[in-house]
Amino acid sequence: MKVVLCLLVVGISSFRSNEAATTFDHAPLVYNFYDVMAQAACAARGTTTNRIWAMRRSCSGVKTCHQICNGHRLTCIHAYHVYKNPKILLENSDMQTDEGVNGLSMTNYVGGCxxxxxxxxPNYCCCEGPWNTPFP
Structure with a gap:
């Protein structure tokens, strides 16, 4: 466990926050936890053998999720709001700590597309395309 944590710290510290990552090789090991949460939720919405992406959406943006997905020739299947800066809970590998304390949260937007x-x-759009769709 200690080795893994050291690798995460090295990965994060070697990435400068003002640089945009163009490939995963240049991103920190943890990449973006909010993106991972959204991707997992979007993938769970899929009902067929298709490729699914969680696309970021700005609150002040000028596009709906339908427009964001359609811009990549994808179909919007759902939308979520992932709340950022959650309360940091205590580590719980040996015992259950912080019982009843809320940490991470999301809002499920029915009709959010x-x-x-x-x-x-919604600040994430769930976009879907055929399984052989190239990455947008």
């Missing part, structure tokens, strides 16, 4: 542009709501 057409949520009005320019209004905060």
């Amino acid at each position: 057409s949520w009005r542009a320019g209004h905060c709501g």
Whole structure:
């Protein structure tokens, strides 16, 4: 466990936050936990053998999730809001700590694909395409 944590720290510290990562090789090992949460939730929405992406959406942006997905020739299947800066819970590998304390959270937006542009709501769009769709 200690070796893994050291690798994570090295990966994070070697990545400068003002640089945009163009490939995963240049991103820190943890990449972006919020993106991972959204991707997992979006993947769980899939019902067929298709490729699914969690695309970021800005609250102040001018596009709906339908427009974001369609811009990549994908179909919007769902939308979520992943809340950032959660309360940091105590480590719990040996015992269950912080019982009843909320940490991470998301809002499930039914009908979120057409949520009005320019209004905060979903900050991730679940986009789906055929299994052989290239990465957008």
